[in-house]
Amino acid sequence: METEGYTLIPCFAHCLDALVRSFLCHHHSVQIILGTARAICRHFQGSAGARGLLAQLQRRCGLPASQPFGEPCEHWLSTHRLLEWLVAQQQPLQAYEEQQRPDKAGAALSASFWSLAGSLVRLLRPFRVAVQESRATRASLSQVLPQLRYLHLFLEQLRGLSEDQGGGAAGAAARLTEGLALQLSTDPQLTELFYREELVLATLLDPRFKGKLRAILPAGADIDHWKHVLVYKVKEIMVSTSALPAAPPLPSPGAPGTARSRQAKDRGLELGPSGALLRGHRTESLLEQLESAGLLASKRSEASLSTEDHPASVMVKSYLHEDVTVGAQEDPLAYWETRRDVWPALARLATLYLSCPPTGAFSRAVLAGLESPALQEHGCPLPTETVEHLLFLKPNLESFPGCGPLPLVCPGGDLAGAEAV
Structure with missing residues (x-):
């Protein structure tokens, strides 16, 4: 791709998959939970009698007679679905264990097992939703940075809630949260995404996020620089479609002569106060959770461009100052279709960035x-x-x-x- 002049953008879903796989493999307690869950799944798949008894116990507990999903799969998304099923079926599974092994009831499915399984389900649910939504048909490149920032905020709040927990299973769950938060904040591939020009500009060109760029990017990010890069890109579009003189390249902070901002990568990701991020994960999409976390623009955006009178600068300032609210589930391309006659060059640039999917x-x-x-x-x-x-x-x-x-x-x-x- 690079030899043909294309820009290679990392697959967001692949980066998240690699992060979660590494997390699951490096925690002994997680391996015990996953091994037990897969053994339970294999037990019911290999015995029609066991499935029949479980169905009776499920109906007795007022639950639908659902069974484990297919063959056990090593992919963490399938494992997470299996854990969700186990947690939902805790009551009938405990009753099944008591009937089958009354002398050893609770030996395998102990209170510690259920506590850690529930914590793991809650911990990984936003990552699963992020991967699934990034692979959706209408997913856009502009979703990557807001979703990534949300994952940071979610883990930060979960860590805060875990600090008051004691030892035992609660302490183990707190250590899992701390471990995943540390891996996310230090993962080089995911951290690099916050400094990718393509991702920052796509976020800025999405009307849902244009006024929240400061909350999405790492603390200390030069928002004005990215807005000027956007102006420069619009000028390039105008030059390619008219006889306007070419604009000189815009240098990045700390790196004169380059078009891509490479801000200090050793700067930590400082997370601001988050809202109630832990509520509503089962009913809200991740984009709706971004709205509740304050990562979606809802009021007049904060523009701070210079007073340059070039049409590209005027166009970008008009877009950033426009007081129009776009819903979390609305298609940003539909917004730009209605602005094509008002800001033709900017709409063309936005279509170019927002048409790019975030995954392969x-x-x-x-x-x-x-x-x-x-x-x-x-x-x-x-x-x-x-x-x-x-x-x-x-x-x-x-x-x-x-x-x-x-x-x-x-x-x-x-x-x-x-x-x-």
Whole structure:
């Protein structure tokens, strides 16, 4: 990608997956909980009688007769769903254990097990929601930094609640929270995201977050610098579509002559006061939780650009000062569609950034759906332009009149024929 002039943006879901996997593998108490949970799942999958007895106990407890999910999977998302099921079925599972092993009731499923399992479910739920929402069809690059900031705030508040806990299972849960918070704040890949120009500008171009950039970025971030970078990008768009003279490159703080801000990476992530972040995780989406945490713009945004009279500067200042509230679940691209005639260059730039998905899930799905032998032959890569055409046609072919969902297969691996498509 880089050799063809494309900018490679880290996959947000992959970064979160790597963080959680590392966290789960490096805590002995977590491994014990996960091993017990998987053993319970295998027990019920291997015995129809056990499933029947559990269903009876579930109905007796007023719960639906749901069973463990499929085969035990090593991916942490599947493990989290299994733990959620276990915690919800605590009463019938305890009754099952008493009936099957009355002499050893509570030996495996002790109070400590249930306490730690519940803590682990609550601890990982926002990470699971973040991964799922970042892979959604309408997910945007602008969601990455607000979601990442929310995870920091969530763990910070959870740590505060855990400080008053005593020893035993409560102390173990507090140590898990402290461990995950430390890993998140020191993870190099995720910390780097706060300094990526593409992510900061996407956040600034999303009307839901434009007035909350100071709360989203690390403490001490130069917000004015990023607003001037946005003006410079708009000037570039205007130059490419008109005869306006090119604007000189805008230097970054501490790094003259470069277009990307590389602020001090050794600066810690100071977290401000958070709201009631621990409530409503089961019913609210992560974007709605961002709104309750004060990471969504709801009032007039705070713009502080210079008084430059260049049309690009005027355009950006007008956008930042616009007193329009956009809901958490609204599509920012719909907002920019209505502003295309008012701020054409800025709308074009916003569409470019906000159309980029935050993960590689969409690209992988499209590539997997092409079903072309030529794409699967690693020794014979397709030209970049051909791949671009295929990627466009695959999801958009049905939008053309008279065209149905046709398989885009290169006959006999003929690359010339593929380029003709």
